[in-house]
Amino acid sequence: MARIISMRKAINEAIRQCMEEDPTVILLGEDVAGGEGSPGADDAWGGDMGITKGLQPQFGKDRVMDTPISESAIMGCAVGAAASGLRPIAELMFVDFMGVCFDQIMNQAAKFRYMFGGKAQTPVVIRTQIGAGYNAAAQHSQCLYPMFAHIPGIKCVIPSSAYDTKGLLIQAVRDNDPVIFFEHKVMYDEVSDDVPKEAYAIPFGEANIVRDGGDITIVAMARMVHKAKEAAEVLAREGIECQIVDPRTISPLDEDTIIECVEETGRLIVVDEAYPRCNMGTDIAALAAREAFGALKAPIQVVSPPHVPVPFAPELEEAFIPSPEKIADAVRKTVSYGA
């Protein structure tokens, strides 16, 4: 029987089950419970979006910790603890804040194993919110995951369904490498689907073919998977069948599946909510232009926002985010190329 839960619930459940199964898992971040050092209730918020609510009452303050606003210390604490026997889940409230703590991720966690000749193991998970859609403007709406994918030594997960979210987050916690887990803030409540109750892990580096279709391959991530699906519905009515591929993890990236798909359909567009330069769109387009060139029947389009910060006004933000209409236009252009 279907058990439909939201991405919000899937995350909470995944963390809860990981903490139940492994006493070395701890959770830390600003207001992840809420109320530390305050006169009123504990677990007041359960994270700024309420995602981790209920975990502190269950696991106690030694395992679920509010922190000062000191992202470098939070990240470093998690990374250093991971290299010392724990499996911390640290929250970077919004990915936009990486600018005050990226060193601990990029130069420490990511490089320990290599720099130390294979001797270190750093099983840390960093959960962070991405994406536009809440009129939160330039410093709370970015995606930025391409910058993380750029760095060798970390893994990057970017789920699009509640099912994937749970399985990938459990895998992230069990994984022995540092993992950055990107959660699109708008999807917490926007996305719900069928999720098993018991714990399960989805392996990294395995793309999911979300929709079948023989005319064109659309690679999309996170919220863009849903925008692509909307576009595909419209296009299907026009007789264009889109195949939609969700890589689920962008580092590692399931190159084989993407290449196979493009070889089947001969056409590719990539939809990426991140800024357009050096993003996953270009990364995947370059992959196809290298490995599936012979099969390509049309130019590869990347549908991304323009090269601008995220604006505040709702009208502008909407124009910023790739829409089903823009995706459909790109598909039509690609499918009709040369015709």
Next chain:
Amino acid sequence: MARIISMRKAINEAIRQCMEEDPTVILLGEDVAGGEGSPGADDAWGGDMGITKGLQPQFGKDRVMDTPISESAIMGCAVGAAASGLRPIAELMFVDFMGVCFDQIMNQAAKFRYMFGGKAQTPVVIRTQIGAGYNAAAQHSQCLYPMFAHIPGIKCVIPSSAYDTKGLLIQAVRDNDPVIFFEHKVMYDEVSDDVPKEAYAIPFGEANIVRDGGDITIVAMARMVHKAKEAAEVLAREGIECQIVDPRTISPLDEDTIIECVEETGRLIVVDEAYPRCNMGTDIAALAAREAFGALKAPIQVVSPPHVPVPFAPELEEAFIPSPEKIADAVRKTVSYGA
């Protein structure tokens, strides 16, 4: 008559001339003069690589300032001062240190103008060292410029000759937007060429065709331009003529020139010393796969290091850096495609 000077000298001269022509230009960074608060000589180092030597004696301590090791404060000081009437040149000693100060670049400098509705002007220049080649290992050898190119609102300059260095740096200082100026540490002394004595500016967004050739277009940046040239010499003897394009600025990127070149030759490889995922190689490959698809006769190869941190041992570092041999191989493969 030729006036051959090194990139090292070109930078020093550009800064000197900018400071002479504009009293609002200041220079700050760790040890940029050297000796502040120490008992011995001032201007002891002139920067950790000696690049800014002689500037403090000429312009005084009010305009050339050593700082504490506080990169966020250094960057913020420069950015805030730029928004308040100065034209600071701040040094981020190695780009690898961006992890402790990126917020001031990415979320402040880059976004002021947009967030503030066009009202801010932030003419700051951040000079920083990139690149491998000195056995400085994982935390002092990275390129990372793709992460900066990803961010809207900043400009990214990455010169390959002393001539370009001087002209682009002067442009950077005169420019009214925030500019990040990437200097490859190995090139300071490795590269010398003919540089006019007087001040001149090279506009941003204008690629340079470094070598003519009809068989294939190689887009390369910074030190890779020289590696590509070496490869081209070898290939010329085999009868393969390479055209080499140096974008000089990667944000803005001279897309038109790149597209035109690819349309001429029908073949493209991109050489990028940065990590392979979401780098300039993929950015430019994606551009061509979108805009010059019809002209392409072969898959687009990107020659980059593997997805690994920069190793210490000389043998490994050499294997990390794209070499003329690897470039030549990629060219041969591309030129013989389908044949």
Next chain:
Amino acid sequence: MASGAGMQLSRDKLLEAYRTMRTIRDFEERVHDEFEAGNLPGFVHLYAGEEASAVGVCLHLDDQDRICSTHRGHGHCIAKGCDVEGMWKELWGSSEGLCAGKGGSMHIADLSKGMMGANAIVGGGPPLAVGAAMAAKTLKTGKVAVTFTGDGGSNQGTTFESMNFASVFKLPVLFVFENNGYAETTGSGWSVACGDIVNRAPAFGMPGVQVDGFDFFAVHDAVGEAVERARAGEGPTLIEVKFGRFYGHHEGDNQSYRGPDEVEILRRDHDCLKLFRNRVTEAGLLSDSDLDAIDQETADLMDRCVEAAKNAPRPTPDQLTTDVYISY
């Protein structure tokens, strides 16, 4: 505690102080209403209750002095002289907003007024204020910079660095810590390991002073001295302003982490507007009718502004890509 210099302000200055504090309060109360009514997009953080800080500071500053603000920036904006109608339009996302609708509540700014921006990055402002102070010092303008930071933001590395940096260069900058007891839900007595933020001043070689933030005069006096020192080239000062906020962290906050009756007591006994009124009327400096007139004035102003904002033009899609660069 007893305020000296502030009480000697001219009648005009006293009126201005009250008018500005009242404007902020009315602005925030109205934002609360409009947000609740679903009229305002985005995240908003209200400054109500903290007005004596912004105004006690900014009354010492002119348009060339600069401030850096936080996510809780409306009060600082108004105190620094930003156009209130422009602010309303900005919150509404209009293209006529102070930032053309691109910034919103968390990025509101007006450089021509010396307001260098709200900042949605906690700890984002202090390094920038250091820069503004560096410009003032280099250009010998005699101007100062002030950065407002919360108790939570006091624990951010960028903030610490900035204090040391400013002190090393003896920059004309004030580090004003608005300690309202909470960073979101987290108590400042817990997150600031040394208890009071003022205890950090010696670590950065600068004088520190703690003031009652409900008392406009206390803030005004302490800041006056610090500004004087800064203008005289004697370097930075740390000022901790202690008080509480009347609303939640942001609109929508359940506030369950707060003590029972906490807000009621604040509003009853620690309202800077009431305290100001009592002080100046008791001292015979201003009359109740002077102040009542201002109350009416600011109430009317809000009505006008909200009306204007509701009818203000919306941004058009082409504006999405403008004003990223000056040239590109």
Next chain:
Amino acid sequence: MASGAGMQLSRDKLLEAYRTMRTIRDFEERVHDEFEAGNLPGFVHLYAGEEASAVGVCLHLDDQDRICSTHRGHGHCIAKGCDVEGMWKELWGSSEGLCAGKGGSMHIADLSKGMMGANAIVGGGPPLAVGAAMAAKTLKTGKVAVTFTGDGGSNQGTTFESMNFASVFKLPVLFVFENNGYAETTGSGWSVACGDIVNRAPAFGMPGVQVDGFDFFAVHDAVGEAVERARAGEGPTLIEVKFGRFYGHHEGDNQSYRGPDEVEILRRDHDCLKLFRNRVTEAGLLSDSDLDAIDQETADLMDRCVEAAKNAPRPTPDQLTTDVYISY
């Protein structure tokens, strides 16, 4: 100044302390020579002159206690028990090096010895040590973490944050600031706005102590107390160790920023090895011949190690891509 507890160390411990300090000194002097001879790749920063700090600290620690080091990490490595031959091979870039030749001088580490790595990011270590201490606290191991930071690194935001964070959670961690007077060329009296780093302890709600870093016993005693407090769950301590380095910032440094005869005077009057020898022989705890024997031993060790490193296998190109991930 007078040292109590340290002087009561067992004969074995005293011999160990001297042997370790001497090993570090010989290591560094030899690195200096080999670098000058062009045998060593990369950047190297020598610890000579500072041995009493690493050893005075690490003598309190076992393999499960953890340290985080800096770019100037050789001394910390040796004091924490890393294999000296493995270190030499690492500096030489051999695949038999402690880090398989991938790390080099600035990234040398051995987690099995509790040495969490040199760190080429100034301020990179403190957050990590906080993490190690968090692990010790959570797992209730009774172990401690120590982070070594320079005077320059004391101004890094990450360092400040870590101190506050550790204090808030009462973590078993020591913040040892090795104040050698310079950050590269920049004087610490200038860059640390409060003069002495120890003055920062109150800002982070922890005790602070300043010690003479040329005096092994002074360091050892102060650290002993701090380690005890940490193990007892009483939280972090800041320790400022004041001394000077015998060499330049890195090899190749012209050192023109230093005072005349500064290094000569250091070597003559402030050599921790000489001071240690005088103290223990005068107190009749060890004899000159005990110590001479160690001198010979460490000299021989260096010869053997350098010979081994010179002949050690080189990495092969396939190793470029190994050990990035455990699985990918």
